[in-house]
Amino acid sequence: MSPPLSPIREADALIDAVIDREGGYVNHPADRGGPTCWGITQAVARAQGYDGPMQKLPRSVAADIYRRVYWLRPAFDQVGARAPRIAAELFDTGVNMGTATATGFLQRALNALNRAARDYPDIALDRHIGPRTLSALDAFLRVRGRRGETVLLRAMEALQGERYIALAERRPSQEAFLYGWLANRLADD
Numbered sequence: 001m002s003p004p005l006s007p008i009r010e011a012d013a014l015i016d017a018v019i020d021r022e023g024g025y026v027n028h029p030a031d032r033g034g035p036t037c038w039g040i041t042q043a044v045a046r047a048q049g050y051d052g053p054m055q056k057l058p059r060s061v062a063a064d065i066y067r068r069v070y071w072l073r074p075a076f077d078q079v080g081a082r083a084p085r086i087a088a089e090l091f092d093t094g095v096n097m098g099t100a101t102a103t104g105f106l107q108r109a110l111n112a113l114n115r116a117a118r119d120y121p122d123i124a125l126d127r128h129i130g131p132r133t134l135s136a137l138d139a140f141l142r143v144r145g146r147r148g149e150t151v152l153l154r155a156m157e158a159l160q161g162e163r164y165i166a167l168a169e170r171r172p173s174q175e176a177f178l179y180g181w182l183a184n185r186l187a188d189d
Contacts, residue, residue: 010080014091015066022095025055030173038062039095044069066095074099075129079106082137083149089156096181097163100127109155110136119143 022039033041037057045057048065071077071091076099080087086106093102104127111122120139123132141148161182168178 010084010087011067011071011077012063014088015063015071018066018092018095019059019062025057027054028176030176032174040065070094070099074103078129078134079137082134083141083152085149085153086137086156089153093156093160097160101163103127103129103133105156105159106137106152107133108159109152110140113140113144113152113155 019038022036025035025037027035033043035042035054037045037054038059040057040062042054044065045054045061048069050057050061050065074090074094076087076090076094079090090099090102090106093105104125106129107123107125107127110120110133111125114120114122114136120136120143123136140152144151164178164181168175
């Protein structure tokens with residue numbers, strides 16, 4: 001078993017993996033995000049100051065956007081210091097569904113798993129990582145031990161899977177992506 005990665009190397013590994021999975025430039029007609037490159041939508045690239053053609057978005061710029069917008073800003077790095085697999089799931093879900101949605105899955109799962117607030121108080125579903133969410137996560141991991149991270153991860157994935165299916169049911173054009181979402185975002189490798 002290799003030693004755990006440092007927090008910076010862990011983030012770099014997650015970013016590299018998502019960039020590799022997302023690939024280069026794509027402009028799928030059914031993708032509501034419009035043109036993307038390395039998984040970064042044109043709207044996000046523009047909001048982060050990139051004004052060149054999406055086909056030429058440098059991988060290094062995409063990596064910087066992922067680090068700032070999808071790892072540091074939502075405080076997933078702070079989750080990573082406690083539960084690296086949960087942080088990885090938050091990052092991946094955040095890239096695909098938005099960081100607030102990913103955080104909401106964590107908060108909902110923590111509330112549902114606190115045994116009617118016996119283990120720790122319910123937290124607000126504010127979709128932001130802050131002191132109360134981190135405290136609830138710490139308490140959950142303390143009470144549930146090593147296996148707890150796996151159970152929490154599965155609960156978050158269940159919420160994510162349900163959202164993908166509901167999205168495809170509401171918007172049939174999104175069925176074009178459903179299999180890939182489930183295979184690439186939820187499947188055990």
